[in-house]
Amino acid sequence: MIEFDHVSKYFQGEAAVKDLSLTIREGEFTVLIGTSGSGKSTTLKMINRLVEHDEGRIRFAGEEIRNFDAKALRRRMGYAIQSIGLFPHWNVAQNIATVPQLLKWPKARIEARIDELLDLLGLEAAQFRERYPHQLSGGQQQRVGVARALAADPEVLLMDEPFGALDPVTRAALQQEIVRIHNLLGRTIVLVTHDIEEALRLADRIVLMDGGQIIQQGTPLELLTNPANDFARDFFGRSELGVRLLSLRQVVNSLRVDEHIEGEPIKADLSLREALSLFVDRQCQQLPVVDEKGVPCGVLHFSDLVRGEHATNR
Numbered sequence: 001m002i003e004f005d006h007v008s009k010y011f012q013g014e015a016a017v018k019d020l021s022l023t024i025r026e027g028e029f030t031v032l033i034g035t036s037g038s039g040k041s042t043t044l045k046m047i048n049r050l051v052e053h054d055e056g057r058i059r060f061a062g063e064e065i066r067n068f069d070a071k072a073l074r075r076r077m078g079y080a081i082q083s084i085g086l087f088p089h090w091n092v093a094q095n096i097a098t099v100p101q102l103l104k105w106p107k108a109r110i111e112a113r114i115d116e117l118l119d120l121l122g123l124e125a126a127q128f129r130e131r132y133p134h135q136l137s138g139g140q141q142q143r144v145g146v147a148r149a150l151a152a153d154p155e156v157l158l159m160d161e162p163f164g165a166l167d168p169v170t171r172a173a174l175q176q177e178i179v180r181i182h183n184l185l186g187r188t189i190v191l192v193t194h195d196i197e198e199a200l201r202l203a204d205r206i207v208l209m210d211g212g213q214i215i216q217q218g219t220p221l222e223l224l225t226n227p228a229n230d231f232a233r234d235f236f237g238r239s240e241l242g243v244r245l246l247s248l249r250q251v252v253n254s255l256r257v258d259e260h261i262e263g264e265p266i267k268a269d270l271s272l273r274e275a276l277s278l279f280v281d282r283q284c285q286q287l288p289v290v291d292e293k294g295v296p297c298g299v300l301h302f303s304d305l306v307r308g309e310h311a312t313n314r
């Protein structure tokens, strides 16, 4: 869907991105992560030509992006950034309608789309449509920013630290929301973050960058279990590796299905990391587990969790 072929970008003679080759597949959730100044945002902005590349080729749907009209290209790609960039003198509905209006959608279709998106992002349309950005919390503003990026149903969603500067609870809620949207709409998403947990939670594919280059790319599990070098190993943190791996596995994979115990059950689709917190909270050794319909489906043992962790650390 998007291919970087030996791409470089220079600012005042310094390479911000060096000889970068990367393929982003259709429908994939790709997360760019790395040290500060490693070239993540520059890479993202080259995709919608907010920054023009100096060397190499970038193709979108098989075509070099320079051959597109930059504005037309941007309308095919939603863009959401940390600072939100909502227009302060426009209300929520007007903000969301920006691109559909540029595309000259009929009014009724725009109005319906605004309601649909507010609903998708968990904002009551009647309550929020007419509000101005200063009448919204930071988390609500970020939601409207994401709704605006999705408005014209773009083929690609580009997000630069879209959940930055949010409290952990709102951040987690928005992360869940974007995963839901990704699963629902199957859109290609490229997201830049500093946050390792966020990358592990969201990515189909993680691209680890340093000094304008890709150090390693792969699934979260590949990067955690097979770091390409010391930088990758250090970046994801040796000491917490076991705990991080737990966040990638679900309770359902570690169940003893033939057992049954009484007690307040946990859901089978929780991550093992969330289950670990529950063991600690409840100070217990075993937890009953139910499936998505609430039917008991087995027991999770703390010892299995720890054993699994040791096994993966070897």
Ligand SMILES: Nc1ncnc2c1ncn2[C@@H]1O[C@H](COP(=O)(O)OP(=O)(O)OP(=O)(O)O)[C@@H](O)[C@H]1O
Binding pocket: 011, 012, 015, 016, 034, 035, 036, 037, 038, 039, 040, 041, 042, 043, 194
């Ligand atoms: N418009 C610009 N003019 C000059 N230098 C720039 C410009 N944009 C980026 N750079 C430089 O290019 C390098 C890569 O910047 P970029 O913003 O892509 O990094 P990043 O990985 O996104 O960093 P951060 O995580 O801190 O946002 C940095 O050294 C930065 O100072």
